[in-house]
Amino acid sequence: MKVKFMGAARTVTGSCFIMETGGHRFAIDCGMHQGNGEIERRNWETKIYDAAKIECILMTHAHIDHAGLLPRIVKEGFRGAIYATPPTLDLLKILLLDSAHIQEMEALWKTRKHLRHGGNDVEPLYTRKDAEDVTRYFKAVEYDQPVTPFADMTVTFRDAGHILGASILELGVTENGKLSKLVFSGDVGRPAQLIIKDPTVIESADYLFMESTYGNRDHKNETDSLNELAEAIACSYRHGEKVIIPSFAVERTQELLYCLHLLDRDGRLPKDMPVYVDSPLATQATEIFRKYADYFDEEAKGLLKKGEDPLTFPQLHFTRSTEESMKINTSPGPAVVVSASGMANAGRIRHHLRHNLWREGASVVFVGFQAQGTTGRRIVDGAKMIKIFNEEVAVKAHIITINGFSAHAGQSQLMEWLGHFRSLSLQVFLIHGEYSAQQTLAGLIHERYGFPVTIPDYLEEITLKPGEEIERVAAPEEAAKRIDWNFIMLEMGNRLQQLRERQARIEEKGWAEQSEVRERILDLNRRLTALISEL
Ligand SMILES: [Zn+2]
Numbered sequence: 035m036k037v038k039f040m041g042a043a044r045t046v047t048g049s050c051f052i053m054e055t056g057g058h059r060f061a062i063d064c065g066m067h068q069g070n071g072e073i074e075r076r077n078w079e080t081k082i083y084d085a086a087k088i089e090c091i092l093m094t095h096a097h098i099d100h101a102g103l104l105p106r107i108v109k110e111g112f113r114g115a116i117y118a119t120p121p122t123l124d125l126l127k128i129l130l131l132d133s134a135h136i137q138e139m140e141a142l143w144k145t146r147k148h149l150r151h152g153g154n155d156v157e158p159l160y161t162r163k164d165a166e167d168v169t170r171y172f173k174a175v176e177y178d179q180p181v182t183p184f185a186d187m188t189v190t191f192r193d194a195g196h197i198l199g200a201s202i203l204e205l206g207v208t209e210n211g212k213l214s215k216l217v218f219s220g221d222v223g224r225p226a227q228l229i230i231k232d233p234t235v236i237e238s239a240d241y242l243f244m245e246s247t248y249g250n251r252d253h254k255n256e257t258d259s260l261n262e263l264a265e266a267i268a269c270s271y272r273h274g275e276k277v278i279i280p281s282f283a284v285e286r287t288q289e290l291l292y293c294l295h296l297l298d299r300d301g302r303l304p305k306d307m308p309v310y311v312d313s314p315l316a317t318q319a320t321e322i323f324r325k326y327a328d329y330f331d332e333e334a335k336g337l338l339k340k341g342e343d344p345l346t347f348p349q350l351h352f353t354r355s356t357e358e359s360m361k362i363n364t365s366p367g368p369a370v371v372v373s374a375s376g377m378a379n380a381g382r383i384r385h386h387l388r389h390n391l392w393r394e395g396a397s398v399v400f401v402g403f404q405a406q407g408t409t410g411r412r413i414v415d416g417a418k419m420i421k422i423f424n425e426e427v428a429v430k431a432h433i434i435t436i437n438g439f440s441a442h443a444g445q446s447q448l449m450e451w452l453g454h455f456r457s458l459s460l461q462v463f464l465i466h467g468e469y470s471a472q473q474t475l476a477g478l479i480h481e482r483y484g485f486p487v488t489i490p491d492y493l494e495e496i497t498l499k500p501g502e503e504i505e506r507v508a509a510p511e512e513a514a515k516r517i518d519w520n521f522i523m524l525e526m527g528n529r530l531q532q533l534r535e536r537q538a539r540i541e542e543k544g545w546a547e548q549s550e551v552r553e554r555i556l557d558l559n560r561r562l563t564a565l566i567s568e569l
């Protein structure tokens with residue numbers, strides 16, 4: 035059998051692995067590529083997925099980096115079944131529609147820009163209609179109930195403890211009369227996460243495809259998140275300012291509500307400090323959580339049994355309209371604002387940051403992973419100025435990162451989960467991680483457990499033959515074109531030299547023109563300094 039890595043290979047996003055076995059072809063996940071322009075171009079190059087020839091798709095969970103290309107794949111001719119747990123399917127309905135809406139808005143914005151430059155209309159990656167079409171192929175599967183999409187392949191969904199409905203997939207594949215067991219970890223949750231259960235322990239596999247998002251670090255101060263949140267709230271409350279929390283709509287927002295519920299119960303959330311969930315998507319997701327309370331962990335179920343709703347408290351408001359959202363910033367006084375997107379690069383959160391980032395006494399609390407290239411990552415990395423809606427905003431608010439909310443296992447938790455495997459012949463493939471994190475984790479796995487570890491590259495194809503060495507076919511050169519750094523550096527040097535040569539000409543200009551040139555050079559200089567400080 036063969037597996038081809040369509041994404042989440044030496045990167046975190048774009049999870050999709052296409053398997054071929056005994057004349058069948060199917061996929062695990064169908065995620066969107068997120069990051070810089072170069073990475074996101076992969077979303078448009080979906081011909082290589084050969085959608086019409088994918089028989090079925092097994093979904094680990096509803097996050098966009100695992101599911102965001104489903105509408106595109108259906109649009110391109112996929113007609114098989116999409117298997118996932120019932121909560122995943124419900125979450126997919128709202129998340130894919132939201133994603134399609136973002137795609138449509140982006141295309142509209144680009145079209146306007148193009149028309150101004152005499153260009154043509156820009157097509158969206160997919161539309162809301164495409165997203166609706168996906169639901170026709172949904173097939174619900176409960177945890178721990180094996181299903182057989184076709185003869186010679188069974189799959190069992192196990193609770194991954196990552197977000198509601200998230201799964202680890204255990205596959206049994208028979209080829210040439212030999213049964214192999216493959217495990218796809220999906221995203222492995224952090225044990226002791228609020229609301230949902232701990233990741234299922236798996237003890238055997240021949241091939242394990244494991245995520246490695248936190249392959250090189252642990253979550254610090256895991257147990258203090260409730261206190262850290264309480265401190266941020268108390269501080270901004272004293273200053274009469276707001277606490278802004280960029281948060282993923284699904285899971286993280288509900289965990290935050292749970293925490294705020296606990297703080298309120300302990301008298302640590304001021305009665306006159308309103309809490310706004312300002313994200314229509316988060317509001318819908320919270321309703322889905324209520325529907326699937328059966329999937330909660332014992333602690334959350336216990337509260338419900340006592341008649342205590344862990345997802346609410348008196349100060350809580352869900353805003354619906356844009357007007358309500360805008361009113362949050364026009365009304366002075368302390369408040370907590372939970373809004374999406376979680377990495378602050380899209381959505382309503384940008385308005386709240388623009389209004390509050392420059393205010394001393396305000397707090398911005400990060401509760402999730404911030405990917406490279408996002409606004410969130412730049413703030414967390416200590417940028418002094420941030421560009422929001424084409425405007426530079428100074429960073430004066432307290433910037434706080436709370437690690438205890440992560441929905442991903444940290445390094446030692448991944449190692450512990452892996453430690454349960456008893457199969458001596460286990461082969462590990464690290465996926466879903468930045469390359470440096472994967473190298474660190476690979477070293478650790480090798481040292482502690484002695485399992486062979488492979489870090490597949492984008493579009494690499496690997497042949498798995500039970501009892502034999504794996505065969506790797508490297509990605510074709512065009513998959514990730516080599517970046518010619520020598521050329522880029524030389525070019526930069528040349529430009530600087532040309533600028534120097536023009537100094538005399540600049541000095542001949544009038545003072546106003548000279549000051550204009552100086553302004554532009556200083557701006558370039560600032561941006562270059564910011565870039566250098568990030569490297
Ligand atoms: Zn995830």
Ligand SMILES: [Zn+2]
Nearest residue numbers: 097099100221
């Ligand atoms: Zn993921």
